[in-house]
Amino acid sequence: MEVKRSSKTKTAVSAIIPFVLLAVMIGYVFGPGSELISFGVVIPEISIEKVEFVDSEIIATVRNTGPIAVDIVMADIDDMILPAAIEPDKHLERFESAIVRIPFEWNEGQPYAIGLTIDDGTRFEKQVDVAAPSIQPTIEMISYFAVIGTYVGIIPVMIGLLWFPFISKLSRSKYKFFLALTVGLLLFLGISSAEEAIETSAENLSDVFNGVLLVATVAIVSFLALNYLGEKLKKRAGASKLAGPVAIALMIAIGIGLHNFGEGLAIGAAIVLGEAALGAFLIVGFALHNTTEGFAIAAPMARTKLMIGRLAALGMIAGVPAIFGTWVGGFVYSPLTAVIFLAIGTGAIFQVIVLIMRWIQNEEGKLSNSSVLAGIAVGMLIMYITSILV
Amino acid sequence: MFIVIATVSLGFVGYLVFPTMDITAQEQPEVFVTHSGAVVQTTGDVLDPVYTIQEVEFDPQKYLRDFDYGKVSKLEDGTTLREFTIIAEDDKIMEIAPGIFYNVWTFNGSVPGPTIRATEGDLVRIYFINNGDKEHTIHFHGNHPAEMDGIFEIVGSGGGQFTYEFIAGPVGVHPYHCHVMPVEEHIGHGLYGVFIVDPKEGRQQADEMVMVLNGFDTDFDGENNLYAANTIPFYYQHHPIQINMNELIRVYVVNMVGLDPINNFHLHGTLYHYYPTGTDLVPSYFTDMVTFSQSERGILEFEYEYTGKYMFHAHLTEFSDKGWTGLFYVKDSSQLNTEVYNFGS
Numbered sequence: 059m060e061v062k063r064s065s066k067t068k069t070a071v072s073a074i075i076p077f078v079l080l081a082v083m084i085g086y087v088f089g090p091g092s093e094l095i096s097f098g099v100v101i102p103e104i105s106i107e108k109v110e111f112v113d114s115e116i117i118a119t120v121r122n123t124g125p126i127a128v129d130i131v132m133a134d135i136d137d138m139i140l141p142a143a144i145e146p147d148k149h150l151e152r153f154e155s156a157i158v159r160i161p162f163e164w165n166e167g168q169p170y171a172i173g174l175t176i177d178d179g180t181r182f183e184k185q186v187d188v189a190a191p192s193i194q195p196t197i198e199m200i201s202y203f204a205v206i207g208t209y210v211g212i213i214p215v216m217i218g219l220l221w222f223p224f225i226s227k228l229s230r231s232k233y234k235f236f237l238a239l240t241v242g243l244l245l246f247l248g249i250s251s252a253e254e255a256i257e258t259s260a261e262n263l264s265d266v267f268n269g270v271l272l273v274a275t276v277a278i279v280s281f282l283a284l285n286y287l288g289e290k291l292k293k294r295a296g297a298s299k300l301a302g303p304v305a306i307a308l309m310i311a312i313g314i315g316l317h318n319f320g321e322g323l324a325i326g327a328a329i330v331l332g333e334a335a336l337g338a339f340l341i342v343g344f345a346l347h348n349t350t351e352g353f354a355i356a357a358p359m360a361r362t363k364l365m366i367g368r369l370a371a372l373g374m375i376a377g378v379p380a381i382f383g384t385w386v387g388g389f390v391y392s393p394l395t396a397v398i399f400l401a402i403g404t405g406a407i408f409q410v411i412v413l414i415m416r417w418i419q420n421e422e423g424k425l426s427n428s429s430v431l432a433g434i435a436v437g438m439l440i441m442y443i444t445s446i447l448v
Numbered sequence: 449m450f451i452v453i454a455t456v457s458l459g460f461v462g463y464l465v466f467p468t469m470d471i472t473a474q475e476q477p478e479v480f481v482t483h484s485g486a487v488v489q490t491t492g493d494v495l496d497p498v499y500t501i502q503e504v505e506f507d508p509q510k511y512l513r514d515f516d517y518g519k520v521s522k523l524e525d526g527t528t529l530r531e532f533t534i535i536a537e538d539d540k541i542m543e544i545a546p547g548i549f550y551n552v553w554t555f556n557g558s559v560p561g562p563t564i565r566a567t568e569g570d571l572v573r574i575y576f577i578n579n580g581d582k583e584h585t586i587h588f589h590g591n592h593p594a595e596m597d598g599i600f601e602i603v604g605s606g607g608g609q610f611t612y613e614f615i616a617g618p619v620g621v622h623p624y625h626c627h628v629m630p631v632e633e634h635i636g637h638g639l640y641g642v643f644i645v646d647p648k649e650g651r652q653q654a655d656e657m658v659m660v661l662n663g664f665d666t667d668f669d670g671e672n673n674l675y676a677a678n679t680i681p682f683y684y685q686h687h688p689i690q691i692n693m694n695e696l697i698r699v700y701v702v703n704m705v706g707l708d709p710i711n712n713f714h715l716h717g718t719l720y721h722y723y724p725t726g727t728d729l730v731p732s733y734f735t736d737m738v739t740f741s742q743s744e745r746g747i748l749e750f751e752y753e754y755t756g757k758y759m760f761h762a763h764l765t766e767f768s769d770k771g772w773t774g775l776f777y778v779k780d781s782s783q784l785n786t787e788v789y790n791f792g793s
Contacts, residue, residue: 131495131545131547131548132546137769137770138769139681139682139769141480141495143492143493143494143495144490144493145491145492146492148547156492158495161483161484161488179673181666181667
């Protein structure tokens with residue numbers, strides 16, 4: 059007993075020693091009195107992450123994304139220096155953010171450049187293409203977004219589920235084709251989610267967040283976590299032959315749900331930004347697009363008995379997040395949140411792809427089957443063609 | 449171990465995602481006034497160089513009427529000798545607008561440098577000391593021998609010296625500035641000032657003041673971030689220049705704005721007689737709007753018939769929006785001067 063404990067302590071100590079040495083070295087190199095690294099110029103940086111237009115006021119959310127603390131000292135609209143206020147205060151530590159309120163009689167539909175100047179005189183700017191009143195989370199707006207989310211998320215998925223009887227009547231090879239088609243659909247969705255995440259991070263997120271690496275890290279963590287969850291789910295479902303397909307369908311629904319959350323974000327943000335035309339296109343495009351998602355959920359279940367309740371529940375899991383997405387995108391949009399959710403969705407979708415591929419392999423033995431390959435290709439083509447509408 | 453790391457990283461991510469949920473102690477709300485006169489309250493800090501009275505180290509109110517006539521003595525032949533000492537520095541960090549700190553290069557510690565004043569025919573002697581880290585000179589506009597021009601006689605850093613000596617002339621208002629290459633940079637950082645040469649017979653008694661129109665490109669993007677009359681943006685907006693009704697006002701205006709090809713001066717509520725470069729004693733125009741190219745200057749003379757607050761500003765709105773704007777507060781001197789004014793009421 060005694061021996062065991064001391065060996066445990068030894069293990070712990072041996073794990074900690076490198077950390078201690080590292081800390082000592084860092085302290086020596088960077089610590090007070092150190093002259094070793096005193097060259098170079100530190101360049102402060104801030105990012106204007108969000109601009110809202112409210113009654114007689116423009117509100118900018120700013121974050122210190124540089125290596126040192128800064129003071130925000132001046133605000134301007136289109137180079138016109140204006141009286142403004144910053145809350146909670148003008149001093150921003152690293153990563154700290156604040157809200158700058160600039161009273162201004164802005165005109166709807168007009169572009170504006172919002173500028174903030176820091177204590178060393180450097181001015182940072184955010185260009186807003188179209189000024190539109192920021193949407194307040196009133197009951198009407200919440201329900202309006204819920205309706206849009208329903209049209210985009212729930213209804214198309216449910217319509218897609220109606221392919222269930224069709225798929226269940228298919229021959230074995232044709233069924234395989236449609237299962238592979240699902241893989242194609244998801245592959246496309248996964249890539250588009252990743253693209254969207256990287257694009258959002260490039261446009262709205264400061265370099266300090268390492269956009270692409272953030273997306274990759276979150277996506278892979280999400281992939282691994284869902285993989286683990288999926289395995290657990292399968293184990294709990296036990297050897298029951300029925301449970302396997304349902305578990306896969308559930309995983310697909312979760313993955314698609316996360317993806318639809320991202321779509322909701324895009325729609326909500328577009329409406330808030332006053333891009334009504336874009337919003338309308340997104341709604342039509344995503345609705346068409348999402349019908350195929352219902353298909354993806356229905357496909358793995360097609361060999362089991364029709365369980366309308368379960369199918370509907372899965373449809374809800376996949377569709378309802380679109381509503382949450384429109385709320386988040388519309389009311390509390392933050393690029394960082396958006397990127398993280400989109401990356402989670404990416405990981406989830408790729409996890410689902412692996413799941414289905416493994417399932418096809420288990421059922422059919424091999425993947426390089428012509429109907430499987432054709433299914434994937436056709437799936438991607440369908441998605442590409444419907445995506446042009448967005 | 450893993451749990452600790454997970455918790456810490458989750459907390460960090462949470463902080464990044466929802467940073468504005470910080471709960472700060474409720475403080476006394478501050479108040480500021482907008483262009484349209486609305487009063488806005490905030491629990492945070494006010495960022496307002498435009499209307500909120502703020503003091504910085506440099507005092508444009510003092511600079512306005514501060515004339516340096518030098519150390520005066522008479523030579524044997526009766527000529528007046530005026531001696532000045534001007535020290536250049538280039539390591540000073542000055543607050544050039546509330547909260548904005550910029551590396552200014554200075555003559556005698558300020559931007560603009562001292563306003564040097566002499567009478568036509570005086571002998572002007574300037575002891576120049578360069579305490580900066582870079583080479584500097586003083587180049588005076590006006591009449592002088594080539595070797596006094598401050599172009600080829602580069603004065604070395606760290607205490608280099610040179611004595612400029614010339615007969616003051618011609619009559620008028622002239623700039624002086626460093627002429628070391630790149631001149632744009634040396635002027636942009638603040639190495640300039642005003643040199644006034646008075647006519648021997650003098651000018652009519654007036655309330656005299658100097659306005660150097662200048663700008664600063666604080667982020668070096670080739671575009672000025674701030675403009676002003678006498679360095680500090682909006683300063684005379686919240687510290688109006690007090691003048692008397694029916695008293696002659698004479699303003700020596702020198703445009704030292706770099707990067708932009710032109711500047712101008714617009715006055716409200718009255719018109720002024722304009723003397724380009726101040727070299728002629730007869731005004732060229734009677735107007736409320738003159739245009740200056742780089743280093744162009746002149747003298748404005750005017751009187752106000754009515755009391756009240758009158759703007760003066762660049763009629764290039766970009767310049768006035770970035771600080772080149774101010775107010776004259778015209779008082780009736782025949783009435784008791786209460787020294788109280790209520791700006792913005």
